[in-house]
Amino acid sequence: MLKQLEISNYAIIEKVSVPFDKGFTVITGETGAGKSIILGALGLILGKRADSSVLNNPEKKSIVEATFDIRDYDMQGLFENEDIDFEETTIIRREITPSGKSRAFINDTPVNLSTLKTLTDRLVNLHQQFDLLDIQKKSFQLDMLDAFAEVQPDLIEYRVDFSSLAKKKKHLEALKAKSIELSKESDFLKFQLEELNTLPLEDINQEEIESELNVLNNAEGIINSGNQASYAINDNENAIVDQLRTMAKDLSQYGAVDKAMESLNSRLDENIEILNDWANDIKDYVEQIDGDGNRAAELQDTLNELYRLQKKHHINNTEELLAFRDEVRAKLKTSSTVDKEIVSTEKEIKKLEANAFAKAKKISKKRAQSSTEYQDRISGLLSELGMPQAKLIVKQEIQKELNKSGIDDIEYYFAPNLGSVPKPVKDTASGGEISRLTLCLKSVVASVINLPTMIFDEIDTGVSGEVSIKMGNIMREMAQGKQVVSITHSAQIASRADDHLFIYKQVVDKKTKTQIRSLTDEERVLEIAKILSGDPPSQSAITNAQELIKM
Secondary structure, eight states: OEEEEEEEEETTEEEEEEEOOSSEEEEEEOTTSSHHHHHHHHHHHTTOOOOGGGBSSTTSOEEEEEEEEOTTSOOHHHHHHTTOOOOSEEEEEEEEOTTSOEEEEETTEEEOHHHHHHHHTTTEEEEOGGGGGGGGSHHHHHHHHHHHHTOHHHHHHHHHHHHHHHHHHHHHHHHHHHHHHHHHHHHHHHHHHHHHTTSOGGGOOHHHHHHHHHHHHTHHHHHHHHHHHHIIIIISTTOHHHHHHHHHHHHHTTTTTOHHHHHHHHHHHHHHHHHHHHHHHHHHHHHHOOOOHHHHHHHHHHHHHHHHHHHHTTOOSHHHHHHHHHHHHHHHHHHHHHHHHHHHHHHHHHHHHHHHHHHHHHHHHHHHHHHHHHHHHHHHHHHHTTOTTOEEEEEEEEEEEEETTEEEEEEEEEEOSTTOOOEEHHHHOOHHHHHHHHHHHHHHHHTTSOOSEEEEESTTTTOOHHHHHHHHHHHHHHTTTSEEEEEOSOHHHHTTOSEEEEEEEEEETTEEEEEEEEOOHHHHHHHHHHHHHOSSOOHHHHHHHHHHHHO
16 A cells, blocks of 8 residues: 655645555645645656656756555565565655656666556556546446456456467468469569579589680681691601600710719600600590580580570579579479468467457356446445436447457446436436446445555545535445545545545745645544635534534
């Protein structure tokens, strides 16, 4: 429960400490004293956004700090999940700097607003005056029924399946779009592959073909030059080899007397043999050159096709052409794979849908089973609040399609008087009726949920007199199991409280400041009397206030 709210440098509040106790607490005060400012500061604790416009002194930061006693609310797991130190007395702090930056802390651990809201959603329900319209929203109506029917664990489990189903359906849509796209280009891909398969690309070495073709294109010159060289070296009557041998023979006679000459002559002999072998090799090489033009034409055709394909696909060599062909093959194969995956995904979706529908039907059944008691209890409370003939009807329609809450379309219908045709709440309830209906809803739901603190801002809008007393009684009854705080202008509701906080303005050094304090029993009587008759209160108003408190 909320134990303390400390606010500094916020709006017209310089510094104030607001104590809270268990049971039913009311907050009253003159118009403009700062009741809404207190709620605004509390909203920061609950994760609402803020900016520097709230600063009382624009040169200092604003700090709002709330102290909660959470020992009885089984929240250790939540703290562990968020990596925050768990303390039975937990302190939540918001700071707003002059630059407009905001920071949040839980037990001095910095947290983001999402984490802050996750935690405080388990601690406080803040019902402000403008939230009265929430009851007109189907989502709010469903949430109230679900809280009463205690289907949250089932809903959490269902939503896991629903989320998985939504992802699978999105994936299926993507697969089908991809399949259509692949199907459109399938014929073109097949044509490309057939064209690429006209050449045995794996067996082609482009450099070798280009080299061989160059030889064949120059075969006549190579053969002639080679034969001439071989003839001159070996086969001519005056062959070069023969001339060299004669020289070697002449020089050899001096080898015995001149060691240097012997060495030079030996080298000459070796070169004669090398030259002789070279002449034989070139003769053999030119003999094997095929000067047939058919081979050259065949190679040229292959190269021309290679060059054409490379140019067409902006590719530089055979290796890249092979890679491109494999890519085309893969795309064609992907088309087949995608179609298989579509079939597989459709089967998974059917299975997920079956499971989700089973869980949604279970939730729907619980809602239907709880709605009768829910309607009766709310109608009973409405009767206490001066609407004895009013009826709330929960209309539950089963949908064919799943949604994030199951298969139900829930809408509240309201008949305020005997013989009235029930109509949607948004079309029939007046302001005062909405106030009473909202209080009844929250009272019924509060009895089944473990929410420590409920705060109502002017829930008494549109009601007065005896109805206000009964509204106060309902809130006091709610406070038997939790902490209830009501900001009110109603003397009747204020009289029902266990604790009464009074907000007032005080001028200090020509500056208006907001203060708050807990009233004594005597001060409480006077404050309620002022609400009834004005300031100063009449004696009859004081007597009336005393009677209200004793009721």
